[in-house]
Amino acid sequence: MSIGRNAPGxxxxxxxxxxxxxxxxxxxxxxxxxxxxxLLYIDRHLVQEVSSPQAxxxxxxxxxxxxxxxxxxxxxxxxxxxxxxRRLAPDGLAALQLRRLEDNARDFAVPYxxxxxxxxxxxxxxxxxxxxxxxxxxxxxxxxxxxxxxAFGALAFGIGASECEHVLATQTLRQSRQKRMRVRLEGVMPxxxxxxxxxxxxxxxxxxxxxxxxxxxxxxxxxxxxxxEARMTLCNMSVEAGSRVxxxxxxxxxxxxxxxxRMAPRGVLWERALDHWRxxxxxxxxxxxxxxxxxxxxxxxxxxWGTNPSEAVPVNxxxxxxxxxxxxxxxxxxxxSLDYMALEPGMRVEDIGIDRVFIGSCTNxxxxxxxxxxxxxxxxKVSARVRAMVVPGSAAVxxxxxxxGLDRIFRDAGFDWREAGCSMCVAMNEDRLAPGQRCASxxxxxxxGRQGVGGRTHLMSPAMAAAAAIxxxxxxxxxxxx
Amino acid sequence: xxxxxxxxxxxxxxxxxxIDTDVIFPARFLLLLDKAGLGKHLFNERRYDRxxxxxxxxxxxxxxxxxARILVAGQRFGSGSSREQAVWALADFGFACVIAPSFGxxxxxNCFKNGVLAIRMDETSHRALLQASQAGDIVTVDxxxxxxxxxxxxxxxxxxxxxxxxxxxxxxxxxQTLSDDSGAIxxxxxxxxxxxxxxxxxxxxxxxxxxxxxx
Ligand code: SF4
Numbered sequence: 001m002s003i004g005r006n007a008p009g010x011x012x013x014x015x016x017x018x019x020x021x022x023x024x025x026x027x028x029x030x031x032x033x034x035x036x037x038x039l040l041y042i043d044r045h046l047v048q049e050v051s052s053p054q055a056x057x058x059x060x061x062x063x064x065x066x067x068x069x070x071x072x073x074x075x076x077x078x079x080x081x082x083x084x085x086r087r088l089a090p091d092g093l094a095a096l097q098l099r100r101l102e103d104n105a106r107d108f109a110v111p112y113x114x115x116x117x118x119x120x121x122x123x124x125x126x127x128x129x130x131x132x133x134x135x136x137x138x139x140x141x142x143x144x145x146x147x148x149x150x151a152f153g154a155l156a157f158g159i160g161a162s163e164c165e166h167v168l169a170t171q172t173l174r175q176s177r178q179k180r181m182r183v184r185l186e187g188v189m190p191x192x193x194x195x196x197x198x199x200x201x202x203x204x205x206x207x208x209x210x211x212x213x214x215x216x217x218x219x220x221x222x223x224x225x226x227x228x229e230a231r232m233t234l235c236n237m238s239v240e241a242g243s244r245v246x247x248x249x250x251x252x253x254x255x256x257x258x259x260x261x262r263m264a265p266r267g268v269l270w271e272r273a274l275d276h277w278r279x280x281x282x283x284x285x286x287x288x289x290x291x292x293x294x295x296x297x298x299x300x301x302x303x304x305w306g307t308n309p310s311e312a313v314p315v316n317x318x319x320x321x322x323x324x325x326x327x328x329x330x331x332x333x334x335x336x337s338l339d340y341m342a343l344e345p346g347m348r349v350e351d352i353g354i355d356r357v358f359i360g361s362c363t364n365x366x367x368x369x370x371x372x373x374x375x376x377x378x379x380x381k382v383s384a385r386v387r388a389m390v391v392p393g394s395a396a397v398x399x400x401x402x403x404x405g406l407d408r409i410f411r412d413a414g415f416d417w418r419e420a421g422c423s424m425c426v427a428m429n430e431d432r433l434a435p436g437q438r439c440a441s442x443x444x445x446x447x448x449g450r451q452g453v454g455g456r457t458h459l460m461s462p463a464m465a466a467a468a469a470i471x472x473x474x475x476x477x478x479x480x481x482x
Numbered sequence: 483x484x485x486x487x488x489x490x491x492x493x494x495x496x497x498x499x500x501i502d503t504d505v506i507f508p509a510r511f512l513l514l515l516d517k518a519g520l521g522k523h524l525f526n527e528r529r530y531d532r533x534x535x536x537x538x539x540x541x542x543x544x545x546x547x548x549x550a551r552i553l554v555a556g557q558r559f560g561s562g563s564s565r566e567q568a569v570w571a572l573a574d575f576g577f578a579c580v581i582a583p584s585f586g587x588x589x590x591x592n593c594f595k596n597g598v599l600a601i602r603m604d605e606t607s608h609r610a611l612l613q614a615s616q617a618g619d620i621v622t623v624d625x626x627x628x629x630x631x632x633x634x635x636x637x638x639x640x641x642x643x644x645x646x647x648x649x650x651x652x653x654x655x656x657x658q659t660l661s662d663d664s665g666a667i668x669x670x671x672x673x674x675x676x677x678x679x680x681x682x683x684x685x686x687x688x689x690x691x692x693x694x695x696x697x
Contacts, residue, residue, distance in 0.1 A: 265680035
C-alpha cells in the first residue's frame with residue numbers, strides 16, 4: 001500500500017477539476033457563510049427508532065413542522081426482535097420505542113414502513129432497494145453507517161439527533177466541506193478474499209482515525225467489476241476509518257441496479273437523471289488531499305482480534321505482542337484489548353475457539369453476502385460448540401434468499417434463519433452475547449460490549465464467519481473452497 | 483440552549499485512546515426515550531461492576547473527580563456511533579467541556595449542539611494538562627478568550643467562530659436557520675426541483691406501484 005499526500009488544492013476556483021464529492025456538494029449549496037461553511041440542502045432523510053424520538057420531541061416542544069414529509073422514510077430496525085412473538089408484539093422499552101416512532105410518523109405525516117411490510121429492513125439496506133438512495137443526492141440519517149449510501153454516488157453521512165431535528169425542520173444542515181481522500185483499489189481479489197477484507201486491511205493500515213476530516217472516494221481499476229453489494233460494504237466501513245463519507249462514482253452497474261425500483265425515476269425523468277449522473281464522476285484532473293492505494297491481489301482474509309476495527313490481522317497470522325510495541329500509549333492500548341478479548345500474545349489466530357456466529361448487519365447482510373456464506377456452509381455442519389445465526393438485512397433479501405434455497409442450506413447446516421433487523425450487531429434486542437462469549441461476526445464494530453456486555457467480537461467477511469461456524473474456531477475460508 | 487460560561491473545576495483524566503460511544507453510553511440504554519437523566523449510565527460498564535456496584539478503580543468513582551466538569555480524554559474520543567446519548571450522558575453527569583487530541587467526528591458535532599465544548603489539543607499540551615489533572619489541579623476553560631489554564635500552564639485553543647458564538651450565546655440553531663435562511667431555502671428548492679426533478683418524491687410513497695422487488 002502506498003500513501004501519498006498532495007498539496008491541498010483550492011477546489012472552489014473552478015480552474016481545477018472537481019471530485020465527485022465536490023460536485024454533489026456544489027449542487028446542494030443553499031448559501032455560503034462568511035466563515036466558509038455552507039448551508040447544505042438535504043434531499044433524503046432516513047428515520048429510525050433510536051435517534052429520532054428526541055428530534056421529534058424537540059419539534060413538538062418548539063411547535064415546529066416537518067418541512068418536507070415525503071423526503072423521509074421512517075422504519076424500525078435497531079431494537080426489533082428478529083423472530084418469535086416479540087417481533088410483531090414487542091414488550092418493555094422496545095415496545096415504547098416502536099410505538100413512539102409510529103406516533104411520530106403519523107403526527108408529522110412521515111412515510112412509515114411497518115415491521116410486517118415486505119419493504120421492511122435495516123435502513124441502509126432498504127434505502128437502495130427502494131430506489132430512495134440515488135446518485136448525486138444528499139442523504140442523512142441519525143446513524144453513523146449512513147455512509148453506506150455513498151456506494152451509489154450519493155453524498156450520505158451520519159448525524160446526531162439534534163441535526164436530525166434541524167433536517168426535519170429546515171431540510172438543510174450547516175456543514176463545512178471536508179478534505180478529499182482517494183482510496184484506489186487495484187488488482188483482483190484472490191478467491192476467498194472479500195471486500196470486507198479490503199476494508200479491514202485498509203483500516204488496520206491507516207487506523208481508525210485515518211479518514212478523519214476527509215470524504216473518501218473509492219476508485220481504481222477494481223471498482224467497475226465490484227457488485228453494488230460490495231460497494232455498499234466498502235462505503236459502510238468508511239466510518240470505521242474515521243470518515244463520515246465514503247463514495248463510489250456511479251456507473252452502468254449503479255444504473256442497472258436502480259432502474260425500475262419503486263422510488264427510482266421513470267421514463268423521461270430516468271433519462272434526464274442518467275444525463276446528470278453521468279457527469280458526476282470525479283474529473284480526471286481533480287485533486288485529492290490524500291491518496292492511498294491497495295493491491296487487492298496480495299490480500300488474505302482478515303479478522304479483528306481486538307476492540308476496534310483497526311486491530312486486525314490476516315487469518316493465518318498471530319496475535320500481536322505488546323512487548324514488541326515501543327510506544328507506551330500503544331502498548332497500553334494493546335494490552336487492554338488483549339485483556340478484554342482474553343487472548344495471549346503470539347497465539348495463532350486460527351487457534352481461537354468461538355461460541356457464536358452472527359451473519360448480518362448493514363455491512364454484510366445483502367444477498368451476495370448470504371450467497372458467499374451459503375457457498376461455504378453447503379453440505380457442512382455447524383460445530384457442536386457454536387450457535388450460529390443468519391439475519392438478512394431486509395425482507396426482500398430474505399425472500400430472495402429463500403427463492404434461491406439459501407435458507408435450506410443454512411438450516412440444514414444448523415444455522416438459525418432469522419428475520420431482518422440490526423440484531424446482534426448492536427444487541428438492543430434479545431440477540432446478544434452472554435458475558436465472556438466469543439463471536440465471529442460480519443458486523444462492523446468490535447467495541448467492548450457492542451454485542452452484549454462482556455461479549456467478545458471478531459469481525460470478518462460472511463464466508464469467513466461461515467467457515468468459523470463450521471470449524472468451531474477462527475478458520476481460513478480458503479481451505480474450505482478447494 | 484444555555485449560554486456557555488467560564489468553567490473552573492478539577493479535570494477528570496481518562497487518557498485511554500479510542501474510547502468509543504459504546505463505552506461512553508452502551509447501546510442497551512438507547513431504548514430510553516428521553517434526553518434527561520442519562521448521566522447515571524455514563525461509562526456504565528467501566529463505572530459499575532456486574533452487580534451494579536461502583537468500581538473503585540474508575541476515575542469518576544474517585545474523589546474529587548466525581549464532581550469534575552472537565553474531562554481530559556485520549557485520542558479519538560467518541561469515535562463510532564452517532565448516538566447523541568453519549569453527549570447527553572456526559573452533560574447530565576456534569577461535564578461542560580471535553581478535551582482530547584482528537585475526536586470522533588459526529589460526536590464532536592453533537593457536543594456543540596448540547597452546550598458541551600469539545601477542545602482539540604495538541605499532544606504536548608495535552609500531556610501537560612493530563613499531568614496537572616492527575617495531580618488534582620483546578621483547570622479553567624475560558625471560551626471567550628479561547629484559553630485553558632491550570633496552576634503551571636496555559637494554552638490557547640482553536641475553535642470554529644460559528645461554534646464559539648453558538649455556545650457563548652446559547653443559540654437555537656434551528657430558529658436561526660428558519661429566521662435567516664428560509665428565503666434562500668425556498669429559492670434553492672425551486673431551482674433544484676426544476677434542474678433535478680427526479681429527486682422530488684412527493685406522492686410516490688402513497689402509491690408504491692410495485693417496481694422490482696429484488697434486493
Ligand atoms: S446493522 Fe448495526 S451498524 Fe448497521 S444500522 Fe443497525 S446497528 Fe447500526
